[in-house]
Structure formats: C-alpha cells, structure tokens
Amino acid sequence: MLTIYKTDHGVCHKIPKAETGCWIDLCEPSSKELDEISLDFDIEPDDLRAALDEEEASRIVLEDDYTMILVDVPIVERRNDEDVYTTIPLGIILVADSVITVCMTQTSILADFQNNRVKQFSSKKRMRFVYQILFRTASTYQRTLRVIDKKRVDIESRFDEDDTKVNDMIALHELESTLVYFETSLRGNEVVLNRLSLYKRIDQYPEDMELLDDVIIENKQAIEMATIYKDVISGTRELLSTIVDSRLNNMMKFLTSITLVMAIPTIVSGFYGMNVPLPKYSFGELTVLTIVVCIVSLIILKRKKML
CATH class of the missing domain: 3.30.460.20 (CorA soluble domain-like)
Structure with a gap:
C-alpha cells in the first residue's frame, strides 16, 4: 500500500x-x-x-x-x-x-x-526524520529486550514446581535464538550508524548530529542488553536442564529402591518353592517376617537418602 x-x-x-x-x-x-x-x-x-x-x-x-x-x-x-x-x-x-x-x-x-x-x-527535515526513525528503532529494541527478559524471569520462577514442562525449555531456546538475531541486527545497524556519522552528502544541522549521537548511544546500549540477556538465558537454560536431570536421577533412585524392597517377598517365596529342607513357619508368621524385613529395608534406604 x-x-x-x-x-x-x-x-x-x-x-x-x-x-x-x-x-x-x-x-x-x-x-x-x-x-x-x-x-x-x-x-x-x-x-x-x-x-x-x-x-x-x-x-x-x-x-x-x-x-x-x-x-x-x-x-x-x-x-x-x-x-x-x-x-x-x-x-x-x-x-x-x-x-x-x-x-x-x-x-x-x-x-x-x-x-x-x-x-x-x-x-x-529529511535527515532529522531519518535519525528519529533510527532512534525509535533503537528504543523499540530496548523495550522488546526487556519484555524478553521478563519472559525469562517468568519461566525461571516456575523452576520450583515439580512439573517443569518441556515447553519451558523450548521457550528458553526460542528466546535465546531471538536474542542472537537481535544482536546480529543491532550490530549491522551499528555499522550503518557509524557510516552516517561520517556522512557529508547532505547538509546536516548541529541538532541533527546531536540526535545521531544519541541514536548511536541507544543502539550500543541495546547491543549490550542483547549480549547480557543472551548470556543470562544461556545460563538459565543450563540450570533448567540440570534441574530436569536431577529430578530424573531422583526418580530413578526411588524406583530402584522400591524395586529392591519389592524383591524381598519374591526371594522369600522363591526359597519355599524349592525342594530343600527349610524351617517350618506358618503362612502368617512368614508374612509378618517378610513385612518386617521390608520395613527394615525401607528404614535403611531412607537413612541412606535413597528414598
């Protein structure tokens, strides 16, 4: 249009x-x-x-x-x-x-x-108009970067929950990718701004050059923000990956301990299924003995922080 x-x-x-x-x-x-x-x-x-x-x-x-x-x-x-x-x-x-x-x-x-x-x-006022566009561009980058960092904080606040979703890791990856693109674009814009500071083809008023200096400063601040936020998100993503791995290890440890305890009744019943002489116990006594052994095993595993 x-x-x-x-x-x-x-x-x-x-x-x-x-x-x-x-x-x-x-x-x-x-x-x-x-x-x-x-x-x-x-x-x-x-x-x-x-x-x-x-x-x-x-x-x-x-x-x-x-x-x-x-x-x-x-x-x-x-x-x-x-x-x-x-x-x-x-x-x-x-x-x-x-x-x-x-x-x-x-x-x-x-x-x-x-x-x-x-x-x-x-x-x-053509050059002033151009610099105003570039100034608002740099300011918009900064506002968007703050929004991206706020999203990162929101994701990080959910780390305490036990149901950290894969979507959070995907969201962090997307935010990190966005920051890479932003940083690349901002550095490209920086080259253009540096060339404009040497631009003598059209007469420029002193206030226009002052505005260009402000644009260059704002763009540099945006680059620094993008770099810092990218590093922070990278660390956050590694932390989330570590938390997920830790939860998985704890779950595997818990399941291993439960499997060990559940194996006790199987072993006992297996002994009495053999054609070998064993002490004679009633079914009730054998059941109680097995339960006691399982409870003792659970207590030991608990003390060993296996549960």
Missing part, C-alpha cells in the same frame, strides 16, 4: 500526491506501486525491493540521485497464540526533496509518526 504524508504546523496528514517535503510510505507494496515509485524518482527497482527480502543485510547505498539506508527493525508476530519476536528490513530512501520508506509489513515505529506521537517531527 502506498501512502503519502506531509507535516504542516507539526501535524502529519495524508496528501493525495507527492510534493516537496513529503514522506512516501510503501507498506506491503504491490509490484505496480514499486514500479511507479521507481519510475517517478529514478530509483533502481532492486533497491526498492531490498527491504522486502528478510535476508537483506543492513547497509547504505549511495547513488547519483538518491541514498538508500537499510536497517533491521524489531516486530512482534503472533504464532500459535504466542508472541514471537523477530526483525525485518526497513528501507529509507532519500530522494531530491522527499523521504521514501519501504517495509514488508506495518511497524509500530512508523505508525508513531503517522499518528503524530513523535515530537518535533517534520517530513521536510
């Missing part, structure tokens, strides 16, 4: 066609819309479609008529009634007097601009 926005007096609103200082948003665009923008602004079709490929890496492309910035942004998907966190590419293309964004799905980052939830947003 192709939507064109422009800010007037600090308010973002839709306009029917592109004009100077506008923002062109391509969300889940059709081939026709991509071809239209490609022809109107003389942009390579492959550069427009780059943001629609999940495997594309973050980078900057400098062409004569435009500049493309490709970064990874976090999103939440719903799978099997569960929230799943992942990253997708977001393309930001600077043309003559406008900004074009391309993404395969709607993101909360761009929705904030569309719904006037970003202070001092102006579609006419």
Whole structure:
C-alpha cells in the first residue's frame, strides 16, 4: 500500500500526491506501486525491493540521485497464540526533496509518526526524520529486550514446581535464538550508524548530529542488553536442564529402591518353592517376617537418602 504524508504546523496528514517535503510510505507494496515509485524518482527497482527480502543485510547505498539506508527493525508476530519476536528490513530512501520508506509489513515505529506521537517531527527535515526513525528503532529494541527478559524471569520462577514442562525449555531456546538475531541486527545497524556519522552528502544541522549521537548511544546500549540477556538465558537454560536431570536421577533412585524392597517377598517365596529342607513357619508368621524385613529395608534406604 502506498501512502503519502506531509507535516504542516507539526501535524502529519495524508496528501493525495507527492510534493516537496513529503514522506512516501510503501507498506506491503504491490509490484505496480514499486514500479511507479521507481519510475517517478529514478530509483533502481532492486533497491526498492531490498527491504522486502528478510535476508537483506543492513547497509547504505549511495547513488547519483538518491541514498538508500537499510536497517533491521524489531516486530512482534503472533504464532500459535504466542508472541514471537523477530526483525525485518526497513528501507529509507532519500530522494531530491522527499523521504521514501519501504517495509514488508506495518511497524509500530512508523505508525508513531503517522499518528503524530513523535515530537518535533517534520517530513521536510529529511535527515532529522531519518535519525528519529533510527532512534525509535533503537528504543523499540530496548523495550522488546526487556519484555524478553521478563519472559525469562517468568519461566525461571516456575523452576520450583515439580512439573517443569518441556515447553519451558523450548521457550528458553526460542528466546535465546531471538536474542542472537537481535544482536546480529543491532550490530549491522551499528555499522550503518557509524557510516552516517561520517556522512557529508547532505547538509546536516548541529541538532541533527546531536540526535545521531544519541541514536548511536541507544543502539550500543541495546547491543549490550542483547549480549547480557543472551548470556543470562544461556545460563538459565543450563540450570533448567540440570534441574530436569536431577529430578530424573531422583526418580530413578526411588524406583530402584522400591524395586529392591519389592524383591524381598519374591526371594522369600522363591526359597519355599524349592525342594530343600527349610524351617517350618506358618503362612502368617512368614508374612509378618517378610513385612518386617521390608520395613527394615525401607528404614535403611531412607537413612541412606535413597528414598
């Protein structure tokens, strides 16, 4: 879908066609819309479609008529009634007097601009707009990382229960995988930000450079959070695996002890089934003797912490 926005007096609103200082948003665009923008602004079709490929890496492309910035942004998907966190590419293309964004799905980052939830947003100030997008991207990573860590804490709080499920181990593995993807995406974005700090192609105001410095700091903090949380989840997963193994060992020890005690009546009855001379006891006396031996065995096993 192709939507064109422009800010007037600090308010973002839709306009029917592109004009100077506008923002062109391509969300889940059709081939026709991509071809239209490609022809109107003389942009390579492959550069427009780059943001629609999940495997594309973050980078900057400098062409004569435009500049493309490709970064990874976090999103939440719903799978099997569960929230799943992942990253997708977001393309930001600077043309003559406008900004074009391309993404395969709607993101909360761009929705904030569309719904006037970003202070001092102006579609006419292109580089500031780009840095505001990148700042909110880094902030969204941090919020998502905190949610992931909270899920890890919730799983860890269930370790005291005897019915720790395999689903918890699977959930921890998925969270750890998500953090690996997040860390990789954040490091790719860091390369883009470092290149932007040396970017001299378009005039930038001092306040824009200050905003870029803030973006770089926020992105570094997000990288550190992802690294720390990944290490913590790795340790949590090992702890859970150890607890499960310990419970299994205790169960095997208990079953072995019960088997040993239950073998006593079998042995006694086996002796009296042989054609050999044995002391003569009544059935009642033999039963009581067997029960006493079993109880003594249980007491010994209990003291040995085998039960």
